Amino acid sequence: MIVFPALQSHAIVQLPTQCTTNVRVAEVKTVSNHSHSYVDATHKYKAWNLVFRHLNDVERATLTNFYLAAEGRLRTFRFLSPFENLHRHSDLMLAYWTADPQLLIQGSQTDAFGSLSAIRISNPTASAGRFVQLLDAPGWFRYTSSLYVSGSQLDCRLYAASVNESTGTKLTGGMGWTRTSVTFSGLSSSLSLQAGIEIGPFSEVTICGPQLEVSAAPSTYKQTDHRNGIYVHCRFDNDTLTWESEAVNSHSTQCVIITRI
Amino acid sequence: MPTLPLLRSGSSVQYPFVTRHKCTTEIIRFIDGSEQRFTQAGATRTWKISLSDLMPEEVIALDAFAQSNLANNDRFTFHDPVSGDVLNQCNLATAPIEIEHVGEQRASLSLIVIEAV
Numbered sequence: 215m216i217v218f219p220a221l222q223s224h225a226i227v228q229l230p231t232q233c234t235t236n237v238r239v240a241e242v243k244t245v246s247n248h249s250h251s252y253v254d255a256t257h258k259y260k261a262w263n264l265v266f267r268h269l270n271d272v273e274r275a276t277l278t279n280f281y282l283a284a285e286g287r288l289r290t291f292r293f294l295s296p297f298e299n300l301h302r303h304s305d306l307m308l309a310y311w312t313a314d315p316q317l318l319i320q321g322s323q324t325d326a327f328g329s330l331s332a333i334r335i336s337n338p339t340a341s342a343g344r345f346v347q348l349l350d351a352p353g354w355f356r357y358t359s360s361l362y363v364s365g366s367q368l369d370c371r372l373y374a375a376s377v378n379e380s381t382g383t384k385l386t387g388g389m390g391w392t393r394t395s396v397t398f399s400g401l402s403s404s405l406s407l408q409a410g411i412e413i414g415p416f417s418e419v420t421i422c423g424p425q426l427e428v429s430a431a432p433s434t435y436k437q438t439d440h441r442n443g444i445y446v447h448c449r450f451d452n453d454t455l456t457w458e459s460e461a462v463n464s465h466s467t468q469c470v471i472i473t474r475i
Numbered sequence: 476m477p478t479l480p481l482l483r484s485g486s487s488v489q490y491p492f493v494t495r496h497k498c499t500t501e502i503i504r505f506i507d508g509s510e511q512r513f514t515q516a517g518a519t520r521t522w523k524i525s526l527s528d529l530m531p532e533e534v535i536a537l538d539a540f541a542q543s544n545l546a547n548n549d550r551f552t553f554h555d556p557v558s559g560d561v562l563n564q565c566n567l568a569t570a571p572i573e574i575e576h577v578g579e580q581r582a583s584l585s586l587i588v589i590e591a592v
Contacts, residue, residue, distance in 0.1 A: 238508055257508045271557060278496060286498025288514050455496040459557065462490070 215405065215446065216283050217352050218293040218471070219276050221269065224356035224399060226296045226428055232263040233297065235475070261451065261472045262295070274457060274465040281469070286453035290446075292405075293471055294351060298443025299436045300426040301347055301409070305331040310440070314343035317413060325422035326362040326391035331437075332422035337413040344373060346410030349426070350444050353377070356399035359409050360432035362391045362423040369414030374426075376401035382412060385419070393423070395432040441475070448473040476563055477544075478552040479588065480536040482526070488556045493523040520590040521568065522553075527583040534574055534582045541572045541586065553588050564591040 220226050238257035243249045269277070284291050294300065303310040306321070313319060316339040325332035337343045351357070353376030361372055363385050371382040372394060383396035401407065409426045413419060423435045427443070451470035459465045479487050499515040526537070544551060544567045553565040568587040575583045 240506060254508060274557065281496060282518055285514055287500040288498065288512055453498045453500050457494040458491055459494065460491045
């Protein structure tokens with residue numbers, strides 16, 4: 215599976231970017247020349263209209279090679295929406311997260327937003343334990359992982375790993391909720407990524423609002439359900455990729471990416 | 476093999492110019508929303524080159540080259556102005572060749588170069 219590439223700035227898109235959601239409209243024409251149209255609500259589509267301005271030769275070649283690898287509208291690819299949370303069930307529904315067996319988890323704790331989506335994780339053993347989610351996100355992008363934590367004596371860190379490489383940052387707690395983030399990139403060439411939290415020996419922490427995003431800094435928290443910002447069956451909506459070269463090493467183009475949701 | 480005449484600057488294009496990569500995907504859509512996709516041919520590249528402020532000798536050379544190419548449908552060599560790749564299987568897709576004389580010793584014309592597959 216090929217992945218829509220990032221620019222040299224690590225950004226996947228340039229602003230402004232237009233994102234639209236639509237439904238399929240089916241039309242049945244009868245032999246009597248009548249037609250019946252109906253909205254097929256089970257077929258929803260999402261589209262991103264991406265406009266790229268003043269890309270350099272390397273970025274142009276990367277995008278062109280990707281377009282040719284996708285063969286225009288023919289093949290599907292993976293696209294990471296830079297406007298969405300890449301975690302599924304950021305409300306910490308445990309079925310979507312993986313916890314090491316030594317961790318004790320209590321759900322339905324009061325969270326930073328006034329509801330009951332926080333969880334308390336305790337580690338009663340002498341070895342660190344991880345509470346993570348495995349994501350279909352390539353290791354070589356730049357990500358920011360963020361999390362709300364509560365607890366005063368924290369021996370925990372935000373954690374992200376891909377194959378044999380990992381990164382993280384120590385969480386700092388306080389009396390109330392504190393949001394901590396870590397930005398990382400270039401973990402590996404693997405197509406999957408683990409992101410979550412590592413709880414140190416004999417530690418306890420209350421967490422909510424995990425967010426992983428393709429950006430240099432954390433944005434406003436966006437709660438997710440079983441859907442996240444990783445779209446694995448995207449296509450180009452056009453069989454033509456047009457570049458306008460304005461000057462040496464300066465090229466502009468536009469493309470539309472669509473996917474069924 | 477003939478080569479597209481260069482301008483007096485040594486370049487084959489002026490900025491801005493447009494490059495198109497075209498694929499040919501056929502899609503059969505079914506009433507239940509499913510679909511089948513297949514490709515008819517490989518991707519093609521096209522360059523739309525607009526040249527302005529040309530000197531008479533540049534216009535003469537380009538016009539003669541274009542007339543000859545269009546008459547004989549000869550393939551020629553074109554240097555991709557971005558990648559530098561030497562492409563030996565190119566044709567002109569411009570007909571007729573229109574030359575606009577915009578002033579004394581100054582003219583403009585446009586060419587479309589297509590990489591044959």
